[in-house]
Amino acid sequence: MADSDLEKPTKVRRRKALAGDGRLAMAPDAAAIPAWTLARAPTINDVARLAKVSKKTVSRVINRSPHVHDTTRTVVDAVVARIGYVPSPQARGLAINRSFLLGLIYDNPNAQYIVNVQGGILEACHREGFELVVHPCRQVAPGFLAEVKAFIQRQNLDGVILIPPLSEDAALVALLRAIGCPYMRLMSVPLDEPSAMVLHTDRTAAAEVGAHLAQLGHTKVALITGPQRYRSTHERREGFLAALAERGVTVPDAWILEGLYTFETGEKRGMELLTAADRPTAIFASNDEMAAGVYRAAFRLGIPIPRDLTVVGFDDTPLSSRMCPALSTVRLPIHDMGKLAADRLIARINGGDAGRSQPLTVTPRLVVRESSAPPL
Amino acid sequence: MADSDLEKPTKVRRRKALAGDGRLAMAPDAAAIPAWTLARAPTINDVARLAKVSKKTVSRVINRSPHVHDTTRTVVDAVVARIGYVPSPQARGLAINRSFLLGLIYDNPNAQYIVNVQGGILEACHREGFELVVHPCRQVAPGFLAEVKAFIQRQNLDGVILIPPLSEDAALVALLRAIGCPYMRLMSVPLDEPSAMVLHTDRTAAAEVGAHLAQLGHTKVALITGPQRYRSTHERREGFLAALAERGVTVPDAWILEGLYTFETGEKRGMELLTAADRPTAIFASNDEMAAGVYRAAFRLGIPIPRDLTVVGFDDTPLSSRMCPALSTVRLPIHDMGKLAADRLIARINGGDAGRSQPLTVTPRLVVRESSAPPL
DNA sequence: CTGAAAGCGCTTACAG
DNA sequence: CTGAAAGCGCTTACAG
Numbered sequence: 001m002a003d004s005d006l007e008k009p010t011k012v013r014r015r016k017a018l019a020g021d022g023r024l025a026m027a028p029d030a031a032a033i034p035a036w037t038l039a040r041a042p043t044i045n046d047v048a049r050l051a052k053v054s055k056k057t058v059s060r061v062i063n064r065s066p067h068v069h070d071t072t073r074t075v076v077d078a079v080v081a082r083i084g085y086v087p088s089p090q091a092r093g094l095a096i097n098r099s100f101l102l103g104l105i106y107d108n109p110n111a112q113y114i115v116n117v118q119g120g121i122l123e124a125c126h127r128e129g130f131e132l133v134v135h136p137c138r139q140v141a142p143g144f145l146a147e148v149k150a151f152i153q154r155q156n157l158d159g160v161i162l163i164p165p166l167s168e169d170a171a172l173v174a175l176l177r178a179i180g181c182p183y184m185r186l187m188s189v190p191l192d193e194p195s196a197m198v199l200h201t202d203r204t205a206a207a208e209v210g211a212h213l214a215q216l217g218h219t220k221v222a223l224i225t226g227p228q229r230y231r232s233t234h235e236r237r238e239g240f241l242a243a244l245a246e247r248g249v250t251v252p253d254a255w256i257l258e259g260l261y262t263f264e265t266g267e268k269r270g271m272e273l274l275t276a277a278d279r280p281t282a283i284f285a286s287n288d289e290m291a292a293g294v295y296r297a298a299f300r301l302g303i304p305i306p307r308d309l310t311v312v313g314f315d316d317t318p319l320s321s322r323m324c325p326a327l328s329t330v331r332l333p334i335h336d337m338g339k340l341a342a343d344r345l346i347a348r349i350n351g352g353d354a355g356r357s358q359p360l361t362v363t364p365r366l367v368v369r370e371s372s373a374p375p376l
Numbered sequence: 377m378a379d380s381d382l383e384k385p386t387k388v389r390r391r392k393a394l395a396g397d398g399r400l401a402m403a404p405d406a407a408a409i410p411a412w413t414l415a416r417a418p419t420i421n422d423v424a425r426l427a428k429v430s431k432k433t434v435s436r437v438i439n440r441s442p443h444v445h446d447t448t449r450t451v452v453d454a455v456v457a458r459i460g461y462v463p464s465p466q467a468r469g470l471a472i473n474r475s476f477l478l479g480l481i482y483d484n485p486n487a488q489y490i491v492n493v494q495g496g497i498l499e500a501c502h503r504e505g506f507e508l509v510v511h512p513c514r515q516v517a518p519g520f521l522a523e524v525k526a527f528i529q530r531q532n533l534d535g536v537i538l539i540p541p542l543s544e545d546a547a548l549v550a551l552l553r554a555i556g557c558p559y560m561r562l563m564s565v566p567l568d569e570p571s572a573m574v575l576h577t578d579r580t581a582a583a584e585v586g587a588h589l590a591q592l593g594h595t596k597v598a599l600i601t602g603p604q605r606y607r608s609t610h611e612r613r614e615g616f617l618a619a620l621a622e623r624g625v626t627v628p629d630a631w632i633l634e635g636l637y638t639f640e641t642g643e644k645r646g647m648e649l650l651t652a653a654d655r656p657t658a659i660f661a662s663n664d665e666m667a668a669g670v671y672r673a674a675f676r677l678g679i680p681i682p683r684d685l686t687v688v689g690f691d692d693t694p695l696s697s698r699m700c701p702a703l704s705t706v707r708l709p710i711h712d713m714g715k716l717a718a719d720r721l722i723a724r725i726n727g728g729d730a731g732r733s734q735p736l737t738v739t740p741r742l743v744v745r746e747s748s749a750p751p752l
Numbered sequence: 753c754t755g756a757a758a759g760c761g762c763t764t765a766c767a768g
Numbered sequence: 769c770t771g772a773a774a775g776c777g778c779t780t781a782c783a784g
Contacts, residue, residue: 043760044761045761053770054771056764059763068770086530088470088760090469090475091761093776094776111488112488114487131509132510134494153462156464296698322668322672322695325675419776420777421778430754430755431778433753433754435779444753445754464778467760468778470760470761470778471779472779
């Protein structure tokens with residue numbers, strides 16, 4: 001835009017007046033193409049004129065106002081159907097100060113997570129006439145908050161959805177509250193009011209992993225955690241260790257190592273654990289990326305999985321089923337989480353009483369594959 | 377929306393009139409929060425009043441019209457900066473029949489591809505004041521074209537970007553042309569006018585793979601292709617076979633097998649190739665998913681990679697560097713492709729003369745990792 | 753170089 | 769139950 005002189009029109013308008021007889025105006029060279037594909041979309045004025053009512057009445061019908069006579073409604077509906085009228089969210093939004101746009105704000109390296117959550121969000125969005133604008137960003141970048149704020153206000157977003165780790169950013173959430181932007185947070189700990197969260201019970205799922213290892217008979221168990229600053233790290237650690245402890249298995253401190261949820265740290269920690277004089281027979285890596293790193297360490301050391309080493313991950317990324325052997329891991333229902341979040345967010349935007357609602361909770365489940373075996 | 381009566385306001389307007397003295401109105405209980413965070417965004421009217429000029433003049437300044445006196449411009453710019461005015465794309469769009477929205481339409485199982493292309497597109501978008509609306513869909517679903525058309529027209533999208541395999545859908549492209557929606561296609565074959573494509577030279581890249589295998593000394597080479605209906609399948613096959621032929625290596629027809637770009641078909645074809653009496657010493661799987669399937673087949677059969685079998689993939693998904701051993705593959709510069717596509721698309725939307733421009737071309741490159749070795 | 757009027761497609765009070 | 773008028777925030781001819 002910076003270089004062009006906008007005083008000159010740059011494009012033919014797609015929305016012009018209808019021809020007087022109510023049929024769609026046809027472009028000069030529309031020859032082989034059906035008229036309706038080329039002409040501009042019909043407007044509320046077209047419907048009003050054709051139905052011989054006022055714009056206001058058409059508006060009432062569109063918005064399902066009860067104060068419309070059945071006969072009138074029928075006539076208007078018929079015209080709407082006949083000319084294929086669809087209200088413009090742009091104009092509608094300008095009039096009522098909405099955008100019918102939701103934002104997905106993320107700083108997450110897991111592509112599958114993002115695509116899945118997008119899919120779930122859109123399923124809810126389309127049912128309610130919303131669309132999704134995506135916004136990757138860098139939480140650590142200077143001006144991060146100002147940039148996100150500008151994004152939301154510029155687009156007049158009706159609401160935003162936050163996924164981990166951004167969903168744990170207190171400053172970001174404070175900003176959203178300050179500018180009055182409705183939001184939903186996907187997270188593993190109830191840090192907010194119930195109506196603003198979709199909770200995934202990582203603690204319970206990690207406990208399933210602990211129980212699984214104990215049941216296989218493992219007593220020499222190690223844990224590679226995520227970064228301390230993430231809540232999921234603590235949930236997964238505590239659920240895991242508690243379940244093992246319940247079953248009489250104690251994990252020594254020396255076998256609880258911190259990783260950064262990356263492949264590289266998984267490999268590094270795996271090497272440390274597996275090259276020690278005494279080594280574990282099972283390792284729970286707190287996400288799939290780190291589990292893949294452990295695989296690499298075992299591969300380099302010639303330690304066969306699962307014969308000599310059981311490995312369990314978390315996330316169920318595509319990676320986990322492609323690895324050899326296939327990785328046991330925990331599946332997060334990310335698509336559903338996105339859908340639940342968007343459903344509730346839209347309900348709140350539309351004035352629903354989500355205030356006294358229960359928190360939305362989903363349960364990740366252990367998926368046992370080939371990387372699990374009893375110790376030798 | 378369906379259930380709520382929109383005749384009753386559902387939400388407080390964020391954009392109201394400024395207080396008479398030109399300072400932003402403060403919400404009643406704004407106590408600890410800075411006023412600017414709570415008040416509605418300033419409008420062009422606020423700028424006009426404060427700068428003591430007309431809206432039109434403010435509009436000219438915003439749009440960098442040359443017909444504005446320097447003094448006037450300076451005054452307006454100062455007011456804009458002081459009150460933090462940002463034009464509303466919604467209102468702007470309604471007036472000039474634009475949305476400042478680009479659409480990414482995809483039916484692609486590769487999450488990393490989508491996230492990377494989104495990132496590239498957004499880099500260009502934000503520089504030009506556009507945002508990205510994502511639209512996953514099913515090419516084979518009934519009503520696919522009508523659904524996409526409704527999406528584009530409802531949101532009045534300024535342009536859309538198509539990635540494989542949707543970028544090869546002739547009916548979809550015909551629809552876009554019919555409704556006058558500018559588009560860009562990411563593809564491996566020049567099927568459109570130069571200005572509407574970002575080309576990735578898969579043929580050349582696959583030739584690199586062929587040369588690589590020949591140079592390692594492989595003469596017993598197999599190929600698992602993608603589905604016949606994709607252009608990339610043919611590009612990769614032909615580039616690969618030609619490069620081998622140039623170096624005196626012939627791939628027998630029995631060793632050219634069709635896959636569906638899925639893990640499962642990769643495994644299936646891998647099993648077929650590796651359980652035959654005479655088996656290849658190298659396999660080129662036309663994408664990483666299928667290469668991972670070949671790994672699994674080799675793993676099940678106890679065939680060590682790369683000692684007894686060299687495997688090369690295509691795409692360089694995160695998978696490829698996580699597998700053991702790390703997979704040699706071809707890296708597509710997807711982020712750059714998205715950026716290039718969006719840059720050109722926006723240039724065309726803004727009335728640029730992209731008509732006589734060269735096609736945008738990117739070169740995928742072979743990345744040699746651990747899965748490559750000379751034959752025994 | 754600058755501005756008053758009309759319009760983009762929709763909605764909201766306000767009347768009837 | 770229905771409509772004429774004004775407005776959302778911006779832009780475009782058209783005058784000056």
